[in-house]
Amino acid sequence: MKQENIRNFCIIAHIDHGKSTLADRILELTGSLDKREMKDQVLDSMDLERERGITIKLNAVQLMYHSKGDNFQLNLIDTPGHVDFSYEVSRSLAACEGAILVVDASQGVEAQTLANLYLALDNHLTIIPVINKIDLPSANPQKVIKELEEIGFSEEEIVLTSAKTGEGVKELLDTIIEKIPSPKGKKEEPLKALIFDSLFDSYRGVITSIRIVEGEVKVGDHIQMMESGAIYDVVGLSVNTPKEKEVQSLSTGEVGYLYASIKSITDVHVGDTITLEENPAKTCLPGYKPMKPTVYCGIYPIESNHFEDLREALNKLKLNDAALTFEPETSKALGFGFRCGFLGLLHMEITEERIEREFGIALIATSPSVVYEVELTDRSKIIVDNPSKMPRREVISKTLEPYVKCSIFTPKEYIGPLMELCQNKRGNFLNIDYLDSERATIYYEIPLSEIVYDFFDRLKSCTKGYASFDYEIIGYRESNLVKMDILLNGEVVDALSIIVHKDFAYTRGRTVCEKLKEIIPRQLFEVPIQAAIGQHIIARETVKALRKDVLAKCYGGDVTRKKKLLEKQKEGKKRMKQIGNVEVPQEAFLSILSTKE
Amino acid sequence: MIKSCYIHIPFCSSICSYCDFCKLFLEDKWIDSYLDALEKEIEEIYQGEILDTIYIGGGTPSSLSPSQLERLFHILQNLQKAKNVEYTIEGNFESTTEEKLKIYQKYGINRLSFGLESIYPDNLDFLERKTDKKKVEEIITIARKLGFSNINLDLMYALPTEDLKILKEDIQYVLSLQVEHISTYSLIIEDHTKLGIEKVTPIEEDLDYKMYQTICKMLKKNHYEHYEISNFAKKGYESKHNKTYWNNEFYYGFGLGACSYLDEKRIENTKSFSKYVKGNYQKEIIPISKEEKIEYEIMLNLRTKQGISLDLFYEKYGKRFNDCFEYTFLIQEKLLILEEERLFIPEDKWYISNEIIVKLLEGKKYE
Numbered sequence: 001m002k003q004e005n006i007r008n009f010c011i012i013a014h015i016d017h018g019k020s021t022l023a024d025r026i027l028e029l030t031g032s033l034d035k036r037e038m039k040d041q042v043l044d045s046m047d048l049e050r051e052r053g054i055t056i057k058l059n060a061v062q063l064m065y066h067s068k069g070d071n072f073q074l075n076l077i078d079t080p081g082h083v084d085f086s087y088e089v090s091r092s093l094a095a096c097e098g099a100i101l102v103v104d105a106s107q108g109v110e111a112q113t114l115a116n117l118y119l120a121l122d123n124h125l126t127i128i129p130v131i132n133k134i135d136l137p138s139a140n141p142q143k144v145i146k147e148l149e150e151i152g153f154s155e156e157e158i159v160l161t162s163a164k165t166g167e168g169v170k171e172l173l174d175t176i177i178e179k180i181p182s183p184k185g186k187k188e189e190p191l192k193a194l195i196f197d198s199l200f201d202s203y204r205g206v207i208t209s210i211r212i213v214e215g216e217v218k219v220g221d222h223i224q225m226m227e228s229g230a231i232y233d234v235v236g237l238s239v240n241t242p243k244e245k246e247v248q249s250l251s252t253g254e255v256g257y258l259y260a261s262i263k264s265i266t267d268v269h270v271g272d273t274i275t276l277e278e279n280p281a282k283t284c285l286p287g288y289k290p291m292k293p294t295v296y297c298g299i300y301p302i303e304s305n306h307f308e309d310l311r312e313a314l315n316k317l318k319l320n321d322a323a324l325t326f327e328p329e330t331s332k333a334l335g336f337g338f339r340c341g342f343l344g345l346l347h348m349e350i351t352e353e354r355i356e357r358e359f360g361i362a363l364i365a366t367s368p369s370v371v372y373e374v375e376l377t378d379r380s381k382i383i384v385d386n387p388s389k390m391p392r393r394e395v396i397s398k399t400l401e402p403y404v405k406c407s408i409f410t411p412k413e414y415i416g417p418l419m420e421l422c423q424n425k426r427g428n429f430l431n432i433d434y435l436d437s438e439r440a441t442i443y444y445e446i447p448l449s450e451i452v453y454d455f456f457d458r459l460k461s462c463t464k465g466y467a468s469f470d471y472e473i474i475g476y477r478e479s480n481l482v483k484m485d486i487l488l489n490g491e492v493v494d495a496l497s498i499i500v501h502k503d504f505a506y507t508r509g510r511t512v513c514e515k516l517k518e519i520i521p522r523q524l525f526e527v528p529i530q531a532a533i534g535q536h537i538i539a540r541e542t543v544k545a546l547r548k549d550v551l552a553k554c555y556g557g558d559v560t561r562k563k564k565l566l567e568k569q570k571e572g573k574k575r576m577k578q579i580g581n582v583e584v585p586q587e588a589f590l591s592i593l594s595t596k597e
Numbered sequence: 598m599i600k601s602c603y604i605h606i607p608f609c610s611s612i613c614s615y616c617d618f619c620k621l622f623l624e625d626k627w628i629d630s631y632l633d634a635l636e637k638e639i640e641e642i643y644q645g646e647i648l649d650t651i652y653i654g655g656g657t658p659s660s661l662s663p664s665q666l667e668r669l670f671h672i673l674q675n676l677q678k679a680k681n682v683e684y685t686i687e688g689n690f691e692s693t694t695e696e697k698l699k700i701y702q703k704y705g706i707n708r709l710s711f712g713l714e715s716i717y718p719d720n721l722d723f724l725e726r727k728t729d730k731k732k733v734e735e736i737i738t739i740a741r742k743l744g745f746s747n748i749n750l751d752l753m754y755a756l757p758t759e760d761l762k763i764l765k766e767d768i769q770y771v772l773s774l775q776v777e778h779i780s781t782y783s784l785i786i787e788d789h790t791k792l793g794i795e796k797v798t799p800i801e802e803d804l805d806y807k808m809y810q811t812i813c814k815m816l817k818k819n820h821y822e823h824y825e826i827s828n829f830a831k832k833g834y835e836s837k838h839n840k841t842y843w844n845n846e847f848y849y850g851f852g853l854g855a856c857s858y859l860d861e862k863r864i865e866n867t868k869s870f871s872k873y874v875k876g877n878y879q880k881e882i883i884p885i886s887k888e889e890k891i892e893y894e895i896m897l898n899l900r901t902k903q904g905i906s907l908d909l910f911y912e913k914y915g916k917r918f919n920d921c922f923e924y925t926f927l928i929q930e931k932l933l934i935l936e937e938e939r940l941f942i943p944e945d946k947w948y949i950s951n952e953i954i955v956k957l958l959e960g961k962k963y964e
Contacts, residue, residue, distance in 0.1 A: 522802075524930070524932070524949065524952060544803070546949050546952060547802045547803055547805070547806035547948065547949070548783075548802050548805050548806050548809075548948050548949070549948070549949045549950070549951040549952045550826060550947065550948050550949065550950050550951055551826075551900075551950075551951060552782055552783050552785060552826065552827055553782055553785070553827060554826075554842070554843075554897070554900060555839060555842055556603050556841070556842045556848055556850055556855075556856055556858070557603070557605075557618075557850070557854070557855065557856045558856075559842065559856070559858070559863065559893065559897070560856070560863050560865070560883060562896070563892065563893060563896060565951075566896060566951060566954060566955060566958075569951060569952075569955050570955050570958060570959065573955065573959070
C-alpha cells in the first residue's frame with residue numbers, strides 16, 4: 001500500500017454516543033464483514049464489553065476502501081468512552097493522524113466530548129466532527145451544530161450520520177480520505193514502531209499492537225525493545241480485518257500485530273519503541289506518561305490457595321492494562337492478597353469481573369480507598385493508600401486528601417439538585433458557565449473520596465441521567481479525617497476499615513452497619529456489628545441468631561432431594577469467608593460503598 | 598435386608614394449594630389402568646421378603662372407591678407381612694367412610710394417618726382444604742369403635758393466615774381427639790405449587806420458631822414424645838415405617854413417582870403417568886457410594902432423638918465415627934451431644950439442624 005493512501009484514525013466520544021455502532025457500520029460499508037458475520041459491537045471482543053454495551057479495551061482494525069478510483073487502507077482504532085479509561089484513549093490517539101469526534105444528536109456536547117477533544121488536539125490530530133443518531137425522534141442536529149460551533153468548528157465541516165441506518169457513513173469515509181493526512185514517517189529510516197497495546201495468547205506468547213512510525217518490519221527480523229533492551233526474532237505479523245490476516249511485513253504508517261515468542265511479560269512495556277537490532281533508531285518515541293492510580297482496593301482470593309493464581313491473573317491483565325498496579329499485602333481477616341490501584345471505580349469493577357470470569361478465581365474485594373497523605377508530629381510525611389496504614393491519632397498532626405476539580409455538564413433544570421449534591425459531598429463551588437440558554441457547566445472542587453463513594457449514582461439519579469461529568473485531580477487539601485473500624489462479634493475486621501471525614505463518620509457508620517446486617521446471614525449465635533473510631537463505638541446493629549434452618553419433612557420419597565439441598569448449602573459456604581467464627585459473604589466487603597436509598 | 602414397602606396412590610379429588618407431591622385428579626378410567634400397572638410393578642420387582650411395615654401414601658388413598666380399594670388390597674395381598682406388621686394407609690376425613698374403614702380392617706390395616714392440617718377456617722381456605730369438624734369427630738369415633746388403635750394426624754403451622762393464638766387452638770383441637778401420633782409441618786412454599794406460583798411470602802423466621810416451640814411444649818405436656826424433628830408419639834406408637842427412612846435402611850417404593858432404596862441404589866420411579874402405565878416404572882437409578890451412604894446416614898439419623906449409634910456405625914462401615922469426622926467443636930458449643938455411644942442433636946437445636954449437619958460434614962477427615 002502506498003503510504004499516501006493510508007489513513008489512521010480513531011473515534012472519540014462521550015460514553016453512549018454511538019462509537020461502537022458507528023465502527024460496526026464502517027466495517028460493513030467497507031465490506032470487511034458480510035451481513036452474516038455482523039453482530040453488534042463487532043470490535044468489542046470481550047464478553048464483558050458486549051454485555052455492558054461499553055468499550056473497555058482499544059481495538060485496531062484495518063479496512064480497505066475504494067474511493068475516487070484509488071484504493072485506501074483505513075486503520076480504525078476504537079476507543080473506550082468512560083472517564084476511567086481515558087488512558088486507553090490517549091494511547092490510541094498517539095497511533096493516529098486523525099480523530100472522528102462523535103456527538104449524539106439529541107444529547108449534544110458532553111463532558112467527555114470536550115475532554116477527549118482536548119486530548120486529540122494536544123496530540124495534533126485532525127478532527128472530523130460528526131453528529132450521530134440523527135434518526136432519533138429526539139434528534140436536534142441544529143442545536144448540536146450550534147454547540148459544536150461554540151467549541152470552534154464550522155458548520156461546513158460537520159458530517160451528519162446515523163450509525164443505525166447507515167445514513168451519512170459513506171460521506172464520512174470520503175471526508176476521512178480527504179481531510180485526514182497520510183502518515184508522515186520515512187520508510188527508509190531505521191525502524192521505530194510504537195507499542196500501543198499488548199495481550200497474552202497462550203500459544204503465541206505476548207502479542208503487541210504496533211504502529212510503524214518509521215521504517216519497516218518483516219517476519220524474521222531481529223528486533224529490540226528500546227526501553228527494556230530485550231531482543232527477539234519476529235515470528236509473525238498480522239493485521240485485523242477484523243479477521244486476523246497474516247502479513248509478511250508492516251511498513252511506515254501501518255498498524256498491526258507483532259509476535260515474537262515473547263514469554264516474559266515484563267519484557268514488554270506499552271509505550272516502548274521497537275527497533276531493529278542491526279540498524280537501531282537513535283532515539284525512541286515519546287511513549288506515554290504512566291497514569292497514576294487514583295483508587296486502591298485490596299483483592300483477595302476467597303480460597304487462600306489461589307493466591308499464586310491471582311498473581312498470575314493480575315500479571316496477565318497488566319499486560320494489556322498498563323494502568324493497573326498491584327503489590328502483595330496481607331490482611332488479618334482475609335489472608336494474602338494484593339493492593340491494587342485503578343484509574344477509577346469502573347476500572348476496578350471491570351478488573352475484578354475479568355479476574356473472576358477469565359481466570360475463574362473467586363474474589364473478595366475490599367472497599368476502595370483513595371491515597372491520603374498524613375503529616376506526623378515528627379514532621380515526617382507518609383502516604384496512606386490503605387486504611388490499615390493510618391497511624392494512631394496521637395502521632396498525626398495533619399491529614400490531607402486528594403481533591404478533584406469536576407465539571408458537570410447539565411440541562412439547567414438540574415442545576416439546583418446538582419449544587420445540593422456537591423455541597424453534601426463537601427464540594428466548594430467554583431464557577432458556572434452557560435453554554436446556551438438551556439445548558440451549563442458547573443465547576444466544583446470535591447474530595448476524590450466522595451467521587452469514589454457514591455457520586456456517580458447520585459449524579460445519575462438526581463439528573464435522570466441527563467448530566468455528564470468529568471474530573472481531574474488538582475492536588476491535596478487538609479481535611480479532618482479519621483479511620484473508622486468495623487467490628488464483627490467484638491473483633492476489628494481490618495479489611496472493613498475505612499477513612500472518612502469526621503463530620504460524616506456517624507452517618508457512614510450507621511449506614512455501613514445497617515447494610516452489613518442485611519448482607520450477613522444469621523449464624524448459630526447473635527453477631528453484633530459495630531462501627532468504631534478508636535475505642536469509641538459510634539453505631540451498632542445485631543444479626544439475630546439463626547432460628548430456622550431445617551428440612552422439616554424428610555421421608556422415603558425425598559431423601560435424595562433433601563440431600564441435594566444440604567449439598568447446596570455446603571457449597572454456599574465456599575462463597576463465604578470465615579472471619580473469627582463469623583461467616584461473611586463476599587459482597588459484605590463492598591457494602592461499605594453502599595448508600596442509603 | 599428389605600423390611601419396608603411404600604405404595605403410592607397418586608389420586609386426589611381436589612388439589613391443595615401447597616402440595617408438591619406426585620398427584621392427579623381422580624378419574625375412574627385412570628385408576629383401573631394404574632392399579633394394573635402397580636400390580637405388574639410389584640410382581641416384577643418384589644422378591645418376597647417378609648415386610649415389617651407397609652405404608653400406603655399419596656395423593657389421597659382414601660379417595661378411591663370401595664371397589665377400587667378392594668382391588669388395591671387384593672394386589673397387596675401378594676406382599677408377605679410379618680406377624681406384627683405395621684400397615685398404614687393415608688387419607689383425609691372428607692373421603693373416608695365407615696364402609697372404607699371396614700375394608701381397611703378386613704385387609705389388616707392397623708394404622709390410620711389423616712391429613713387434618715388445621716381446623717381454623719382461614720387456614721383451611723388458604724390451604725384449599727375442606728375439613729369439617731363434625732366429620733372429623735364422626736370418623737374418629739367410628740374408627741375407634743372398629744378397633745383402630747393407632748391413628749396419626751398431620752398438623753400444619755407457620756401459615757400466613759394464623760398467629761400463635763390460632764395455632765394454640767389448632768393444637769388444642771388435635772389434643773382433644775386423643776390420637777396416638779401427631780406429625781407437624783411448617784408450611785414450605787414449593788416452586789411448582791399454587792402458593793409458589795402466586796409467590797406467597799413465608800412468615801417471619803422468629804415467629805415460625807416460636808410456633809415450633811409452642812407445639813413442642815404443648816405436645817410434650819400431653820405426654821407425646823418428640824422423637825423426630827416433625828413427629829410426636831405416645832409411648833410405643835412411633836412410626837416404624839418412617840424410622841426405616843431415618844435409620845437409612847432399605848425399602849421398596851412402588852407406584853408413580855415412588856422412590857426405593859435397594860441394594861445401595863436409590864431408585865426414582867417415573868412421574869409420568871403414561872410411561873408408568875406402559876410399564877416404564879423406573880426413571881433414575883442412583884448408585885450410592887460408601888461415602889455418600891455415610892452422609893445420608895448422618896443426615897437421616899440426626900433427625901431423630903436416637904441420633905447416630907456409634908457402635909452401629911462401626912458395625913456398618915468398619916470405621917470409627919471419630920476417625921471419620923472432627924466434631925469436638927460442635928460438642929463444645931452444645932450443638933451435638935455424645936451420650937452412651939450415641940451422637941445426637943439436642944431437641945432445642947433441631948430447628949437449626951441443617952447448619953449443624955453441614956458443619957459436621959465439613960469436618961470430614963477421610964478422602
